[in-house]
Amino acid sequence: MEEQHHPPAWAEQFVEWYCKPELVEDLTGDLNEFFERNLKTIGPRRAKLIYVIDAIKFFRPYTVRKPEFANLFINWIMIGSYFKTSGRGLMRNKLFSSINIAGLAISMSVGLLLISFLLDLRSYDRFNKNGERIYRITNDATIKGEQNGKFGTTSIKTGRLIDEKVTGVEEVAIMREGFSQDAQVGDHFLPLKGFWAESPVFKIFTFPMLEGNPETALREPYSVVLTETAAKKLFGDGAAVGKAVKFDSIDYQVTGIMKDIPFFSHIHFEALVSLSTAEQLNKADQDFQKWTNMWSNYVYVLLPQNVEISSIESQLRSIANEENKTDANTKIQLELLPLYNIVVGENLNRSMGSAGPHLPPVVLWILGGLALVVILSACFNYTNLSIARGTRRFKEVGLRKAIGAGNSQIKWQFLTEAFIISFAALFLSFFLFLFLRPQLINLAPELQRLVKLDLTPAMVIAFLVFSVAVGVIAGFMPAVFFSKTSAITALRNVSSVKVFKHITLRRALAVVQYTFTLIFITTTAIGYAQYKNILAFDLGFNTENVLNIDMQGNKPDAFLRELSEIPEVTATSRSMIVTSVGNAWGGNVKYKDSQDSALVLTNQVDENYLSLHGYKLLAGGNFVTHPATPDGVHEMIVNQQFLKRFNIGAGDPEKAIGEEISFSNFTVSRQKMKIVGVMQDFHYGKVDNVVGPVAFVPWTQADRAIINAKIQSKDVPATLAKIQSVWKKLDRTHPFQAEFYDKAIEDAYSEYSAMIKIIGFLSVIAISIASMGLFGMVVFTTETRLKEIGIRKVMGATSGNLIYLLSRGFLLLLSISALIALPVTYLFFEKYILTSFPYHTPVQIIETIAGLLVVLMIAFLMIGSQTMKAAGSNPVEVLRGE
Amino acid sequence: MKGTNLGEFEELVLLTVAALLEEAYSVAVCDELSEHTGRSVKLGVVHAVLNRLEEKGFVKSELGEATKTRGGKRKRFYQLTSAGRSALVQAKAMRDQLWDKIPSLTWNKA
Numbered sequence: 001m002e003e004q005h006h007p008p009a010w011a012e013q014f015v016e017w018y019c020k021p022e023l024v025e026d027l028t029g030d031l032n033e034f035f036e037r038n039l040k041t042i043g044p045r046r047a048k049l050i051y052v053i054d055a056i057k058f059f060r061p062y063t064v065r066k067p068e069f070a071n072l073f074i075n076w077i078m079i080g081s082y083f084k085t086s087g088r089g090l091m092r093n094k095l096f097s098s099i100n101i102a103g104l105a106i107s108m109s110v111g112l113l114l115i116s117f118l119l120d121l122r123s124y125d126r127f128n129k130n131g132e133r134i135y136r137i138t139n140d141a142t143i144k145g146e147q148n149g150k151f152g153t154t155s156i157k158t159g160r161l162i163d164e165k166v167t168g169v170e171e172v173a174i175m176r177e178g179f180s181q182d183a184q185v186g187d188h189f190l191p192l193k194g195f196w197a198e199s200p201v202f203k204i205f206t207f208p209m210l211e212g213n214p215e216t217a218l219r220e221p222y223s224v225v226l227t228e229t230a231a232k233k234l235f236g237d238g239a240a241v242g243k244a245v246k247f248d249s250i251d252y253q254v255t256g257i258m259k260d261i262p263f264f265s266h267i268h269f270e271a272l273v274s275l276s277t278a279e280q281l282n283k284a285d286q287d288f289q290k291w292t293n294m295w296s297n298y299v300y301v302l303l304p305q306n307v308e309i310s311s312i313e314s315q316l317r318s319i320a321n322e323e324n325k326t327d328a329n330t331k332i333q334l335e336l337l338p339l340y341n342i343v344v345g346e347n348l349n350r351s352m353g354s355a356g357p358h359l360p361p362v363v364l365w366i367l368g369g370l371a372l373v374v375i376l377s378a379c380f381n382y383t384n385l386s387i388a389r390g391t392r393r394f395k396e397v398g399l400r401k402a403i404g405a406g407n408s409q410i411k412w413q414f415l416t417e418a419f420i421i422s423f424a425a426l427f428l429s430f431f432l433f434l435f436l437r438p439q440l441i442n443l444a445p446e447l448q449r450l451v452k453l454d455l456t457p458a459m460v461i462a463f464l465v466f467s468v469a470v471g472v473i474a475g476f477m478p479a480v481f482f483s484k485t486s487a488i489t490a491l492r493n494v495s496s497v498k499v500f501k502h503i504t505l506r507r508a509l510a511v512v513q514y515t516f517t518l519i520f521i522t523t524t525a526i527g528y529a530q531y532k533n534i535l536a537f538d539l540g541f542n543t544e545n546v547l548n549i550d551m552q553g554n555k556p557d558a559f560l561r562e563l564s565e566i567p568e569v570t571a572t573s574r575s576m577i578v579t580s581v582g583n584a585w586g587g588n589v590k591y592k593d594s595q596d597s598a599l600v601l602t603n604q605v606d607e608n609y610l611s612l613h614g615y616k617l618l619a620g621g622n623f624v625t626h627p628a629t630p631d632g633v634h635e636m637i638v639n640q641q642f643l644k645r646f647n648i649g650a651g652d653p654e655k656a657i658g659e660e661i662s663f664s665n666f667t668v669s670r671q672k673m674k675i676v677g678v679m680q681d682f683h684y685g686k687v688d689n690v691v692g693p694v695a696f697v698p699w700t701q702a703d704r705a706i707i708n709a710k711i712q713s714k715d716v717p718a719t720l721a722k723i724q725s726v727w728k729k730l731d732r733t734h735p736f737q738a739e740f741y742d743k744a745i746e747d748a749y750s751e752y753s754a755m756i757k758i759i760g761f762l763s764v765i766a767i768s769i770a771s772m773g774l775f776g777m778v779v780f781t782t783e784t785r786l787k788e789i790g791i792r793k794v795m796g797a798t799s800g801n802l803i804y805l806l807s808r809g810f811l812l813l814l815s816i817s818a819l820i821a822l823p824v825t826y827l828f829f830e831k832y833i834l835t836s837f838p839y840h841t842p843v844q845i846i847e848t849i850a851g852l853l854v855v856l857m858i859a860f861l862m863i864g865s866q867t868m869k870a871a872g873s874n875p876v877e878v879l880r881g882e
Numbered sequence: 883m884k885g886t887n888l889g890e891f892e893e894l895v896l897l898t899v900a901a902l903l904e905e906a907y908s909v910a911v912c913d914e915l916s917e918h919t920g921r922s923v924k925l926g927v928v929h930a931v932l933n934r935l936e937e938k939g940f941v942k943s944e945l946g947e948a949t950k951t952r953g954g955k956r957k958r959f960y961q962l963t964s965a966g967r968s969a970l971v972q973a974k975a976m977r978d979q980l981w982d983k984i985p986s987l988t989w990n991k992a
Contacts, residue, residue, distance in 0.1 A: 007953075023933075025945070025955050025956055026907075026908070026945065026955070026956070026958035027929070028930065028953065028955050029952040029953065029955030029956060029957060029958075030908050030909055030925060030952075030954035032951075032952045033909050033951060033952045034909070034925060036951060036952075054926065057926045058926055058929070060930060062930065062933050062934075129990065149908075339922060367977065805961075
């Protein structure tokens with residue numbers, strides 16, 4: 001068995017490479033002897049490790065061979081010559097060079113964007129000095145036997161228990177989210193967002209304090225630590241520490257000022273309030289400290305160096321098992337999530353609020369895959385054209401070999417050419433990158449928060465490495481191909497050379513290229529059509545010209561009175577949430593069967609809401625009562641699904657009127673409600689949700705308010721300005737927040753529009769690259785076949801014949817690609833993507849074929865123009881030289 | 883050629899080469915030294931010292947026969963040169979002189 005282990009070959013080669021020839025045998029022999037000895041005593045793995053270490057340690061002045069200057073000198077001269085001849089070659093074939101450079105530049109700009117994107121994601125949270133030792137607790141919750149998935153949040157109790165019981169944890173910090181109030185200093189208001197936290201936060205994360213003591217700043221209740229910017233906004237340039245800030249009529253003391261949170265942090269806040277404050281405020285809430293109250297607290301731990309993660313994990317398991325005994329319905333498991341895996345990592349529920357930056361790795365793989373396809377496509381072009389052009393360069397290669405060039409020198413010659421092209425392309429693509437960067441970032445607000453794509457030294461290095469890699473990928477095949485041919489075959493009659501063996505390969509590459517191009521463009525077309533369908537989707541009510549104004553905690557009545565003075569506002573209503581854009585609110589409903597309860601999505605609306613939005617009532621009428629508090633609410637308007645779910649009225653909406661159900665939610669419990677109206681089903685959720693039971697209940701003054709204003713105006717911006725000035729009179733603290741319903745719907749699907757734009761952009765790039773490649777091939781074939789064409793013409797072939805002859809091959813390739821790409825894309829959408837949209841319209845033939853038509857048209861244009869030129873050439877001119 | 887004086891470790895290596903007679907090659911020297919000094923001696927260091935001694939002319943070396951072990955690589959055997967021998971003798975003589983200077987009386991007292 002021992003015989004099978006060998007020292008690592010690369011380490012041996014390394015020694016042989018650097019070591020003086022007279023020492024090398026003895027030295028490697030020694031290493032081998034030690035290796036064999038170690039193999040017996042400490043096993044193969046460590047023996048190999050020691051071998052490698054020793055091999056590196058032997059790299060000393062006396063062992064290292066002196067560089068052979070003569071060789072280096074020759075190489076240097078040759079490199080100069082490579083550059084010179086490559087440059088000449090590129091200049092001579094301007095068309096091919098520009099096709100290659102342009103194609104590579106376009107595709108590389110995509111690569112550059114991706115690289116900068118990845119580097120930005122990778123730099124998240126790296127500002128933390130102890131980043132590698134920071135972990136966040138993940139809750140894996142099973143509630144009532146139902147797997148609820150993993151949560152980034154956990155309970156306060158978890159944090160406390162870890163602090164008390166788990167050994168081998170350096171620091172534990174609890175951060176409770178949801179602190180969002182208006183800070184008041186004198187007459188000055190400023191909305192602040194932040195966390196309730198304790199002092200370990202400052203030990204775990206690298207959040208430097210500018211003023212105040214990090215140890216004590218978050219100890220006392222009602223103390224607050226502000227970021228530099230927040231402090232400046234509140235107190236101007238004056239001192240802030242020790243001053244009082246009023247939140248919701250309670251005075252808080254500023255106990256510290258900290259530096260602003262770096263952009264690349266997954267945690268963002270403007271203020272930290274001591275956790276003891278939250279404990280004081282929630283004294284009455286018995287659930288506050290409960291193990292199952294796991295919805296809004298984050299627990300971070302700092303582990304010491306060299307700690308065994310498994311030991312911490314097993315301690316966490318035993319804590320969880322102990323605590324799970326206290327609640328019969330909820331089973332929670334605790335897990336550790338490394339800090340660096342938060343932003344790019346598993347999808348978690350409530351991972352750092354809904355706004356926290358997060359990307360599942362799958363998205364990165366997909367984006368990376370798409371970018372790779374585009375880049376490879378451009379590399380294919382290069383490979384393809386270089387080899388095709390090879391027939392003309394065989395003489396050059398033969399001559400070089402004949403006067404003594406080695407294989408490696410030919411290889412270098414061709415690689416240098418590829419490098420020159422790829423560096424030129426890098427140069428161009430960098431400008432493209434600068435141009436595309438803002439477009440990408442502004443695609444979606446999420447992207448603005450996620451990345452900056454600023455140039456960093458690491459990025460520049462990555463770009464250079466990338467362009468070298470592209471050069472190698474593009475130039476490798478031609479280099480190997482040309483270096484392999486022997487001088488004799490190369491110098492012999494060119495036509496007999498085996499270039500044409502590679503024709504199948506080139507065709508296969510072209511088919512692959514066009515298949516991907518077609519997939520891209522068809523995906524864009526179908527995706528765009530579906531997206532438009534979603535936006536134009538009939539939700540079951542009317543959203544046109546409805547402006548939703550968020551009251552942000554203000555009572556709406558005064559504002560409503562002011563609004564009614566504006567003539568362009570034709571109608572107003574109040575509701576609690578805006579539906580159909582992803583918001584949801586709800587409660588449990590029971591009908592006669594007390595065992596059968598179901599979640600019903602609700603919206604609290606006033607009596608004008610239905611008519612303003614044009615909901616269709618099937619039976620019954622509007623709300624009659626105007627209750628002041630949720631306790632007084634006893635009416636309900638339900639949809640058809642509601643009746644179906646509880647089997648009320650046996651299919652007849654009229655019979656359902658007057659039926660009584662019992663309703664519980666956050667504010668009321670087992671409230672008796674009467675069904676006063678039945679409305680047609682509408683889409684409460686987004687279009688990808690199935691329509692379920694929905695109910696409207698009367699809006700009360702205690703509810704959050706959104707004003708829905710129907711606007712009829714020729715000059716919308718002026719009307720908006722009017723409304724805004726009304727708002728400013730009533731609320732000077734909060735900026736006016738209003739959005740047209742249609743715009744809100746558009747925003748709700750912004751991820752799709754961003755996705756379509758990205759794929760659309762990629763498909764434009766893919767088409768241009770593939771077209772350029774095709775163009776190059778067409779030019780090449782027609783040029784080489786010019787004489788054949790001449791002879792055919794002499795023999796009496798018509799132009800039509802010749803065009804058919806020349807374009808036949810390309811059209812065949814294109815149709816193979818189409819036959820692969822179109823069904824694949826169609827099935828991909830029908831079987832995979834659209835299954836998550838229950839109300840989608842089926843994919844139309846026209847969308848599927850549109851892409852193909854565009855590609856075909858471009859291809860025809862190129863093939864046509866070249867073949868026409870060739871077919872139109874005068875045979876006398878062409879054949880004269882023979 | 884640089885200085886011909888012997889460092890302490892160089893002297894030890896040189897002595898070991900002398901003691902090992904025909905079997906003096908790097909790994910053997912290394913083992914022997916480890917055994918006698920009781921501390922683990924690194925191969926790299928021995929190698930460097932042997933190389934330096936050869937440069938100074940205290941030892942000469944030649945490659946031996948190929949064997950199955952060591953991955954078929956030959957060993958480099960070292961032999962003391964006359965310069966090496968005299969350097970050792972000189973070093974010993976110097977020490978002896980110094981030892982003789984210590985009166986046995988004072989030694990015992992301490």
